């Protein structure tokens with residue numbers, strides 16, 4: 423599947439695309455190989471490095487090992503939680519939550535870089551994020567997840583509403599799998615962000631990417647066939 427002419431988070435593009443978030447812990451050299459295999463298995467718009475328990479040096483080392491794997495394939499590489507470190511390490515941007523510092527300052531710091539903001543299940547937070555210039559808003563969790571203890575949930579209708587009134591792309595996250603993603607795609611999610619569906623796939627990450635791509639394509643085809 424072609425990649426380079428398609429959308430990255432923050433660009434509007436055709437249909438819905440896959441957004442990979444890394445596992446919570448990884449060994450950079452070994453994971454670089456897994457990541458390469460996953461990215462070579464199908465269409466991926468974006469990779470987010472999310473290492474909640476790693477210190478700054480470990481995050482830098484992981485960036486150094488993984489960023490080229492994504493960027494050499496024209497896949498955007500984002501850092502979770504830290505806009506400053508994202509800029510310093512040459513990432514394409516940062517994903518920030520509601521507790522991850524000053525979003526307006528991050529917007530300034532990132533310049534043309536990608537800024538994604540967690541908006542949980544909230545129209546209000548999403549409008550605020552859109553107003554300050556976020557390149558995408560992230561809604562979730564849509565389904566139960568074992569990757570993170572979540573306090574906020576989002577409904578499928580939120581995606582539909584957002585797509586009708588706003589231009590800023592929407593990322594859906596939280597417990598998304600090939601088996602449950604169809605309603606999110608049909609509701610207009612621009613990107614589906616996943617951890618477990620790819621990295622914990624029983625046949626390996628490449629099979630996880632192929633499975634997600636196939637499920638997205640099937641949901642889009644189904645949507646297009648409806649009168």
Ligand SMILES: Cc1ncc(COP(=O)(O)OP(=O)(O)O)c(N)n1
Nearest residue numbers: 502517518519520540560593595615
């Ligand atoms: C694409 C995407 N959406 C949401 C999140 C969650 O961000 P946040 O609320 O800051 O929680 P942590 O990831 O920091 O635990 C995300 N990382 N990516």
Ligand SMILES: Cc1ncsc1CCOP(=O)(O)O
Nearest residue numbers: 563567569596597616617618
């Ligand atoms: C980081 C994050 N934010 C909300 S749910 C979630 C975890 C997503 O992981 P999974 O795809 O395994 O449910």
Ligand SMILES: [Mg+2]
Nearest residue numbers: 503518519522
């Ligand atoms: Mg965060």
